[in-house]
Amino acid sequence: MKVFLFSLVTFIAVSCKDRADSYLHEGKAVSTAIPVFNVGNVSVDSFVNSWDLDIRPDGAGLPPGEATPLIGQPVFEQKCATCHGATGREGPMNVLVSTDTTATAVKGIGNYWPYATTLFDYIRRAMPYQSPGSLSNDEVYALTAWLLFQNKLINDTFKLNRISLPDIEMPARKNFIKDDRTGGPVIR
Amino acid sequence: MGNRKTISRRSLLTGSAIAAGLALVRTATGQWVNALVPEKIPLDPTKQLGAPQGKMGTRSTFEKLEKIPSDTSSRTPLHLLQGTITPSDLHFERNHGGVPAIDPNQYRLLIHGMVDKPKVFTLEDLKRLPSFSRIAFLECSGNFRTGKEELTPQQICGLTSQSEWSGVLLSTLFREVGIRPGASWFLAEGSDAAVMTRSIPMEKALKDGILALGQNGEALRPEQGYPARLFLPGWEGNTSVKWIRRIEVSDQPFMTREETSRYTEKVNGKIRQFSFDMDARSIITFPTYPVSIEKGWIEIRGIAWSGRGKVIRVDISTDAGKKWQPAMLQEPVLDKAHAYFRYFWKWDGNSTEIASRVLDETGYLQPTIGQLINARGKDMGGYHLNPITFWQVKKDGRILLRPQNWK
Numbered sequence: 001m002k003v004f005l006f007s008l009v010t011f012i013a014v015s016c017k018d019r020a021d022s023y024l025h026e027g028k029a030v031s032t033a034i035p036v037f038n039v040g041n042v043s044v045d046s047f048v049n050s051w052d053l054d055i056r057p058d059g060a061g062l063p064p065g066e067a068t069p070l071i072g073q074p075v076f077e078q079k080c081a082t083c084h085g086a087t088g089r090e091g092p093m094n095v096l097v098s099t100d101t102t103a104t105a106v107k108g109i110g111n112y113w114p115y116a117t118t119l120f121d122y123i124r125r126a127m128p129y130q131s132p133g134s135l136s137n138d139e140v141y142a143l144t145a146w147l148l149f150q151n152k153l154i155n156d157t158f159k160l161n162r163i164s165l166p167d168i169e170m171p172a173r174k175n176f177i178k179d180d181r182t183g184g185p186v187i188r
Numbered sequence: 189m190g191n192r193k194t195i196s197r198r199s200l201l202t203g204s205a206i207a208a209g210l211a212l213v214r215t216a217t218g219q220w221v222n223a224l225v226p227e228k229i230p231l232d233p234t235k236q237l238g239a240p241q242g243k244m245g246t247r248s249t250f251e252k253l254e255k256i257p258s259d260t261s262s263r264t265p266l267h268l269l270q271g272t273i274t275p276s277d278l279h280f281e282r283n284h285g286g287v288p289a290i291d292p293n294q295y296r297l298l299i300h301g302m303v304d305k306p307k308v309f310t311l312e313d314l315k316r317l318p319s320f321s322r323i324a325f326l327e328c329s330g331n332f333r334t335g336k337e338e339l340t341p342q343q344i345c346g347l348t349s350q351s352e353w354s355g356v357l358l359s360t361l362f363r364e365v366g367i368r369p370g371a372s373w374f375l376a377e378g379s380d381a382a383v384m385t386r387s388i389p390m391e392k393a394l395k396d397g398i399l400a401l402g403q404n405g406e407a408l409r410p411e412q413g414y415p416a417r418l419f420l421p422g423w424e425g426n427t428s429v430k431w432i433r434r435i436e437v438s439d440q441p442f443m444t445r446e447e448t449s450r451y452t453e454k455v456n457g458k459i460r461q462f463s464f465d466m467d468a469r470s471i472i473t474f475p476t477y478p479v480s481i482e483k484g485w486i487e488i489r490g491i492a493w494s495g496r497g498k499v500i501r502v503d504i505s506t507d508a509g510k511k512w513q514p515a516m517l518q519e520p521v522l523d524k525a526h527a528y529f530r531y532f533w534k535w536d537g538n539s540t541e542i543a544s545r546v547l548d549e550t551g552y553l554q555p556t557i558g559q560l561i562n563a564r565g566k567d568m569g570g571y572h573l574n575p576i577t578f579w580q581v582k583k584d585g586r587i588l589l590r591p592q593n594w595k
Contacts, residue, residue: 036363036364037317037318037364038364039313039314039316039364040307040308040309040364040365041307041308041309042306042307042308043308044298044300044307044308047296047298047308051298051377051433051434052434052436053377053383054375054377054436054444055442056438056440056442057440057442057443103454103457103567104567107449109449112448112449113448113449114448114459115443115448117443118443118444118448121385121442121444122444122445122449125383125385126285126381126382126445129381132285132381132382132383133383175458176448176452176458176461177455177459177460177461178460178461179460179461179462179463179464180460181463181465181467182550183465183496183497183550183551184550184551185552185553187555187559187560187563188455188563188564
C-alpha cells in the first residue's frame with residue numbers, strides 16, 4: 001500500500017507541470033493534477049493503413065495511378081450522370097461544372113474550388129453517393145481528370161497523377177480569405 | 189407476435205392502464221412506444237387507477253413535438269419547447285451521408301500524425317479518462333430561412349439545439365498521445381458514409397474542445413454521433429464531426445471539401461473560409477406564426493445565444509424596431525449557450541411588428557439583414573446569416589414573419 005501511494009505521488013508530481021485544474025471546495029480552491037492515464041493501444045498500423053485516406057493540398061497521400069480526361073468520361077456517364085447530369089452541369093444534385101466567374105454564377109469546381117487535391121479526396125471518400133468508397137484509385141484519377149477538363153482547368157491530353165495533380169492551378173484560390181469576423185461592434 | 193403476447197398478459201393485470209394508452213412495447217427497431225392510442229381519457233382521473241410504473245418514460249400523447257426533416261437536415265421545434273435544453277430526440281440533424289449504425293464494441297478512435305505515441309482507443313478506454321460536462325448550443329452555419337410570411341421559428345432557424353454534452357476534454361485526450369511541437373491543426377474524420385472531414389485548429393481543441401460521448405445524461409443519440417463525436421463550443425456545427433473515428437494531427441489544414449466547396453461564403457466578391465464562430469443571434473419563440481394573440485398582456489419569450497461567449501442583453505422592440513427595451517434574462521446565463529428571455533407587452537390591438545436583438549459579451553449587437561448586406565454585399569453566401577427576425581402583428585391577432593428578401 002505504502003509503495004503504491006509513493007508511486008502515485010511521484011506520478012502526480014511528474015505530470016503536474018502538464019496540467020493542473022482547480023475547483024472550489026467549501027470556498028477554498030483545491031488543485032488537482034490530471035495524470036496521464038496511459039490508456040489506448042499503440043499498435044495502430046492496420047488502422048492507419050485502412051483509414052488514412054486524406055489527400056493534402058501538397059499531394060501527400062495521393063496513391064499511384066494515372067489517367068487522362070477522356071478515360072473518365074464513360075465512367076462518369078455510368079456512375080455519376082444520374083445525379084450530376086450528363087456533363088456535370090445539369091443536376092439534379094450538385095452542379096460540378098461551372099467556369100463562369102460573374103458574381104451570381106452557380107458554384108462549381110471551376111469557379112469555386114481552391115485545390116484540385118480536394119476533388120480526388122472527396123470523390124474517393126464519398127462518391128458515388130449511394131455506394132461510397134467503391135471506386136478504384138484509377139477510376140478516381142479518371143473522374144477527377146474528366147471533371148477538371150470539363151471545368152477548363154486542364155486540357156484533354158493531360159496526364160493526371162500524384163505528381164501533376166497538386167500543381168494544377170485553380171483560379172478560385174486567389175479569392176479565398178480567412179475569416180475576418182472578430183466579434184465586437186463591427187458587422188462583417 | 190411476441191409483443192402482442194406481452195400486451196395481452198399485461199392488460200390482464202392493468203386493464204385500466206392499457207385503456208389509458210400508456211402501455212409500452214418495443215418495436216422491431218428497438219424503440220419504446222405507446223402500445224395503444226388512448227381509447228378514452230377518464231373524465232376524472234382521480235376515480236380510476238393510473239398506469240403502472242414503466243421502464244421508460246413517455247411523452248404525453250397530447251404533445252405533438254416533431255422535427256421537420258428534409259433531404260439534408262431536420263429542424264428542432266424551437267417554438268414548442270420550454271426553457272433552454274433541447275430534448276435529445278428533438279435535437280436538429282444535418283448529415284452528409286445518413287446516420288450510420290455503429291456497434292460500440294467495434295468502435296475505435298485512431299489518433300496519429302504529429303504525435304509522440306499514435307494510439308487506438310476503444311470506447312472503454314475513452315470512458316476511463318477524466319470526464320467533463322458542459323451545457324452549450326450547437327448550430328448549423330446554414331441556419332436561415334425566409335421568403336414567406338407563414339414560417340415558424342422551427343422553419344426559420346430550427347438548426348440550433350442545446351444539450352448538456354459529456355465526454356473527455358480534447359486537451360486531456362491529446363496528453364495521452366503527446367502533441368509534437370509545430371502541430372497546429374488536426375483532421376477530424378467521421379465514420380459515416382460521407383467519411384465527413386474537417387480541419388480544426390489545435391488551439392480550439394486545447395481551449396475548450398470535447399470528445400463527447402454523452403448528451404443530456406445518456407450516451408449520444410445515433411443522430412448526434414453515437415458513440416463519439418467532436419464538440420467544439422460556439423463553432424459552426426459541421427466542425428463538431430459526428431461518429432468520429434480518426435484524428436490526424438498536422439501542421440496545416442487539409443482543405444477538405446467541407447471547408448472549401450461547402451461551409452465557405454461569398455463576401456464582397458471574396459470567399460470567406462474557416463468561419464468558425466457562430467455570431468450572436470436571438471429569435472422570439474412566442475408569440476410567432478402560427479399562433480394568434482388577443483388584446484392585453486402578453487409575455488414575449490425567446491432564446492438568444494452567441495458563439496463568442498455570454499449573452500449580455502436582449503432588447504425587444506414592439507414598434508417595428510424604432511425603440512428597444514431590455515428583456516429579462518433567465519439565470520444562469522451560460523457561456524456559448526442558449527439563454528431564455530422574457531418581456532411583458534400590453535398589445536393594444538393595432539398592427540405592428542415585434543422583434544428581438546442580442547448583445548454579446550464582445551460588444552457584438554445582432555444586425556439587421558440590411559447591415560449584413562452592407563457588410564458582405566448583395567451576393568453574400570447563405571452561411572452565417574443571423575439577422576434580427578421581425579414578426580408582423582396583424583389587427584386580427586395573427587402573427588406572421590416579415591420576409592427578408594434581397595436577391
